[in-house]
Amino acid sequence: MRRVRPAALAAVVAASSITLVSCRGHSPSMLDAHGTESQRVSGVWWLMFSLAAVVYVVVAAFIVIAIVRGRGGKREKAQKAPKDDTFIWLGGIVAPVIILAVLAVVTVNTTEALRNPEAGELRIAVVGKRWWWDVTYPDSPGVRTANEIHIPVDRPVDIELTSDNVIHSFWVPELAGKVDTIPGQTNHLRLTATAPGTYRGECAEFCGIQHAHMSFQIIADPPADFDRWLARRTTGAGLTPTSDQAARGELVFTREACAGCHAVRGTQAVAQIGPDLSDFGGRQWIGSLTVPNTPANLEQWIVDPQSVKPGTLMPPTALSAEDIAAVTAYLEGLK
Amino acid sequence: MAVTEHPPPPPSPPVDEPELLELWEDAPGIPGFLSTVDHKRIGMRYIYTCFFFFFVAGAMALVMRGQLAKPNADLLGPQLYNELFTMHGVTMIFLFNTPVLAGFGNYLIPLQIGTRDMAFPRMNAFSYWVFLLGGIFMYSSFFVGKIPDGGWFGYTPLVSRTFSPGLNIDFWGLGIVFTGLSTTVGSINFIVTIFKLRAPGMTLNRMPIFVWSMLVFSFMAIFAVPAVTLATGLNELDRLFGTSFFNPALGGSVLLYQHLFWFWGHPEVYILFVPATGMISQIIPTFSGRPLSGYLWVAGALVTVGFISFGVWVHHMFATGLPPVAMAFFSGASLIITIPSGVQFFAWIATMWKGRVRLTTPMLFGVGFLLIFLLGGITGVMVAVLPFDWQVTDSYFVVAHFHYVLNGAVVFPIFGAIYYWMPKMTGRMLSEKLGKLSFWVMFVGFNVTFFPMHILGFLGMPRRIYTYDNGLGWGGLNAMVSIGSAIFGLGTAITLFNWLWSRWRGVPAGDDPWDGDSLEWSTTSPPPHYNFASIPLVASRHPLWDQRPLPFAESGPEEDTSGLGSEGAVARETPVTSGIDTRPEGNLEIPHETYLPFVVALGLAALFVGLLIKAAVVGVVGVGLAVVAVLWWSWRTEEDLT
Amino acid sequence: MTAAVVTPGITRPATRRSYPTAWWGMAVLIMTEAMVFVILLAAYFFLRAASKEWPLAGIEVPKLELAVPFSFVLWGSSLPIFWAEAGIRNGNVARLKAGVLISFVMGASFLAYTLYDFNDLHFGWRDNAYGSIYYTIVGLHALHVFIGLGMNVVIQLKAWLGRYDHGRYASAEVFFLYWHFVDAVWLAVFPALFLSPHIR
């Protein structure tokens, strides 16, 4: 909604667009739509934007003219003005009713077209945790990951959303709108990605101290890639340590506190308090997109997660430097 | 209304003003301060206290903006940030916006309807003390380091004992229940005052729109506040006594909490908005030099908004996975609520169109309000569209929407009202020069702050995050927002300075500096304690424009009419009139100062402290104190009940 | 602008006498109180709709043997109030005293029943959501009865101290209204909490 405003303000708005463009980084913009739902909604937005621009400009023009008109003593003009009721009827009732009727139709149509069950859906179960996302594929038993959700392009996905703690909200702006995860209730979000890519998501419902770092991403792959990804996890390949250091890491991991919270398939670590780490090496991020997944960051995370993500529910560890390096090597090898 | 020739009433007998003033004067010093029941003193107190809270909450916002100005900043940690945005929202809604409007209502309603005080002056004092103690209660959390951190609408289970074991949430939950009491008591008082104390001739269709808006405010509060009291109250029961209203494991429902909260929460935003438009409906006609266009339309729109606003609350819950059909219904209802706003909007435009606009400071704030509310309203319509809201809910787009309406469409009118009515309240004008400067700084600062937030919402920035990454492209706009907020803050500071400075240096205002149309402009500035020695007689919606000179009533021989003239003021009475045709029905005795309201409020505060720290003794002592004081109070009041 | 003229006779006393301002204040207070109960009952049905069984966890449905008669006692306690009100209108303080007393006895016996009922229940208010909402609604109503009885005593005392006569009984009128409200609330609470669980 650009509006009629003093030049200063127009400049400010222009400046804002420039800052916007000149700013490096890729924003997860809902208008940069790569999903069936987000595309439809961005269509709705541009329609509303045009209506809003017209309404704003016209009404603001009325305000400005109304102020300027009577000034300077042009009394006789006031006589020629339309009746009060005419203003109110046309501006306050007739015009809005027409516009609102359009919006009502758009609302109903769009709502009806979205989020309907479709044949051949891929089912994914997502549980909102404090402050990460637990992800399973109900049709591929045993596959469990966290924060990074792989889906095939062009295939409808049914995301089943629950929570066993507080309320969170699952939002991937480039693909679809939000749905909350609510304890005691199962919600569904249905979306289809129309182009391959990595789409950033955020937890949108305030959920406590690290609500800000409860991001995730949906990685939409071409179907063949996705199938390969899923198959590798279904068969449990890549779980055996490939070096001595990593083997030692596995030992430390299962012996130390780690196994009390985390699971790695095929080991004695089966706890599900923290994220499943079976494919950790294949993830791009640590701690719900808090820092990139590099060995250095991982070591830092294991030694003192609080310094990376203050308030996280993972406690610091008192392992020797060697053990930490070993665990790091082990975890990074799980892909 | 038969308007026949009628000889002008004879002038009131001269009153001995010093004597009358002394009769109504509060005791000096602290005793008078704690015991006064004068609606004007209480109203001023509300306004000052609320503005104190406004600046505190605004300062918090500035600190928050400091943290968000650049990516990965470490000015604030997550805990502190969460506390600040919670207290920012809570303070703005519960301790600034709602009570400041009650404060203006308190001050202005008796003056505008031509009476000498509120219907229940002691209750009035009580509601102020409850508000103040409620505010102190919530802010004492800062001293024990247990600041509420669950957001202003604190959803359960986040605010349950399991996930927020500390006292933080109790300060918030109990505080809301406590201050809700103040709003309720205040509203009862407004309703009865407006129905029973209007000056003869001030029929419903002649009431100033501000009075109408406060009537709607009060009725909405009466029906809405119980919902928030129960939402937070039942949550406190869950927390303190282990009940399971909201515990899904034991048959409770977390969505029930949201329904209860928003059943109040939505009407609440109109509770704030309606009186703000009432102020605008007084300011615009005065400075357009003509009556408000479509008076009945506007009054009707206020009432309609009041009704419809109880049927849209689910639009705050569009992402909770309710059945789409139900949500589409609420989406439609939210669209419909636009129409009364449109009606008001064009009534204002028509008023200016046919008048001659004087761009004084209050009017500038009025025009600023129009330009800002227009955008805030339009974005409101957008978020009412269900599928669009799925995208923008809980993002900065919503933050932008509600600051355009709360900060723009409510705070701007309140600033306008300060410039408009402060001369009446203090007897001194605020500087126009500084006022206009303040307006422009605020207006520019406002848009620089809140306009970019819309774009941030599109770019995927969720609300309530204490930091964000460098690579997300949100840095530039956030920097702009933060700079804007400092500009806006500066603008408000100019008004604060202007206001304080005018107390000493302001030009004397005279009775009617703006050529206003309503009765408050007929008394001196500031008005005497008794407001009107004789009650004015009203024959128009615009008594000061249409009735020159303004006629005043004489006391009649009957008991029912004895309070109309200056004899009533001497007897510390004010006339009660029939609700519809405003004929005298008797007199209400204006009570003298009393500590009882303060004591009852203290007792209740002790109860809440007792609940907070789980000390039964404190609670019981508090209740005991309150009960004794109430009994004493009810015992003594018999004399003045008619 | 045309000079508006004051309606003649506007300052003459109203022909019909209305209730005192305090009565109106109570009336508005009752609106908000009524809303409290409306919302609580809505919450009751909301929780019920969300549960597979009701009452939850095999709790037995409320017993009616005592509930029904005592409900009628409570509703009946409005009658002596009407009678007392008619009395004091004509300045009959004795009738006021008697009516208020009878009403007190009836209200008190209802309160006693409620406490007995609470004692008799096999579930607590912590057990589950049913227990929580049941105790809260019935308990809150009982609290209102209790406050009403307190007001009743004050009115009785004032009557004995001779503070009422046929023109001055405003506080009694306020109490009357409140007491009718307490009865009326039960008119909604009783069918909802006691009868409706029997219908499945």
Ligand code: HEA
């Ligand atoms: C003063 C307060 C105020 C006001 C007046 C409004 C006004 C409106 N609001 Fe807003 N709202 C809030 C305060 C307010 N709101 C707050 C505080 C929140 C967030 C709470 C939180 O989550 O923390 C919120 C959130 C909110 C939501 C939920 C968003 C979300 O969380 O996802 C919705 C959804 O429907 C909504 C809708 C509306 C609508 C339709 C109006 C309408 O009343 C607006 C109508 C006015 C106009 C449209 C302008 C004038 C009209 C014309 C000139 C006629 C022509 C115009 C057209 C035809 C478009 N609001």
Ligand code: HEA
């Ligand atoms: C009336 C209501 C109101 C008002 C006026 C404001 C005013 C402002 N608000 Fe706020 N805001 C809310 C109501 C309001 N807000 C609500 C309800 C929320 C939601 C909370 C939640 O999510 O729970 C919110 C949330 C909110 C957020 C989102 C936080 C988040 O989601 O993470 C932000 C972020 O920028 C913000 C910013 C601001 C700014 C910059 C101002 C500026 O206008 C402030 C301008 C500054 C001043 C007015 C102060 C000037 C200071 C001085 C002059 C110093 C003097 C100091 C003393 C005397 C002590 N507000």
Ligand code: CUA
């Ligand atoms: Cu999870 Cu916010």
Ligand SMILES: [Cu+2]
């Ligand atoms: Cu709303």
